[in-house]
Amino acid sequence: MKTLGLFRHAKSDWNDARLRDFDRPLNERGRTGAGLMGLHIRHYGVRWKRIIASPAVRVTQTIELAARAAGQMPPLNWDRRIYLASSPTLADLLREQDSDPASILMVGHNPGLEDLIFDLVPDDGSSPLRDEVEEKFPTAAFAVLELEIDAWSQLSDNCGRLKHLMRPRDLDAKLGPQIED
Template sequence: MKRLTLLRHAKSGWDDPVKRDFDRPLNERGERAATLMGRFAKKEGMAFDVLVASPAVRVVETLDHFLDSYGQAIETLWDRRIYLASSAALIDVLHAMPDTADSVLMAGHNPGLEDLILDMVPDDGSNPLRDEVEEKFPTASLATLEFAVDHWKDADAKNATLVAFVRPRDLDAALGPEVH
């Protein structure tokens, strides 16, 4: 059994005048959400053998806050292929994970992460969590997929079960959608 947990970067600051999208930092709300999700992962006893992540600034900052509140170091692999990656590119990254790692945390961006879930989990009406992800995979959300395989290279489309999906707003309503 292999377990993949996906963490979308927290809300970033569009007001910051950076030249490149890659360099966009988190905003204050994003920092709060990332910290909250790290606390949640710790409380739930989530464990990860390896972390593979986009090196974009907003992902790095998300992980700084997440890991500080999670309270445990995780072996981290920075992989530029994750930056704004398609589902297919993310599957390639997943297939390259060491089989010694039974539980992988992948941190990155949408639409790739959401598409990965929708590509990996069958759309047969049996999983209401999939329907929620299809509606929206918000910033700083965590989704956990399980694969009944022994090797990451065997984790393919439509053979995953989505076992958990948690959004920051599920833990703190103040981190829900902004109402104008």
Template structure:
């Protein structure tokens, strides 16, 4: 059994006049949400053997804030394929993960992460958590998926169980839509 924990980057700063989307930083609310989600992960005793992430600035800053809240830093493996990736590309990234890792934290972007969850979790067995993801996988949200495989290369569509789905607003209503 492998565990995949997906963390969408936190709220980015659209007011920052960067030349490239790749370079867009987090805003203050995003930084706070990432810290809160790190604290939540620590409180739930989430463990990661391996961290893989998009090298976009907003993902780097999300992980920095997340690990501040988590209280421990794990050096990420940066994979450019995750930046704005489609589901087939994310499946390739997952299948390339080292088998020595039992629990992997992947941090990246939508719509790819949301679509990945919907492709991995069967519609008829996902229940209300999957329905929540179908509505939206907001910034700084965490989804925990259990995969019944011994090797990452065996991961297939419609094979995962969505163990949990947590949004920042579930932990602090001030981090919900419309908040600044």
């Protein structure tokens, strides 16, 4: 059994059109959400044996703020392949992990993270959390999957169960979708 955590970067700022997508920082709502989710991830209780993350600015800021709020900075492995990667690319990256850590937290982007959940968790009606992800895996969302594998190299479609899903709006309604007046 392996445990996979997926943490999407927090809400980013689109105000500076001169910035490359890779260089977009978090906006104020994103900074608040990142800290709140960092506390939640810490209290969830999994000790992540390995953390792999996209080096995009919005991801690095999400991790920095989440770690600061949680009072701990975990060792990180930055991997540019996570930046805007598809689900198959993310799965390949997980299959490459050496020393078979019991748990991995991957921090990155959509649609890849969301699609990875869809690929790993069967669409058989048994997972209400999967149904929630189908609605949306928003910025700063955190999901935990249990995988029926002994080694990361065995990762395959439909090998997982979605055990946990938390979004910033679940912890603070002000961080939910903005309603226009």
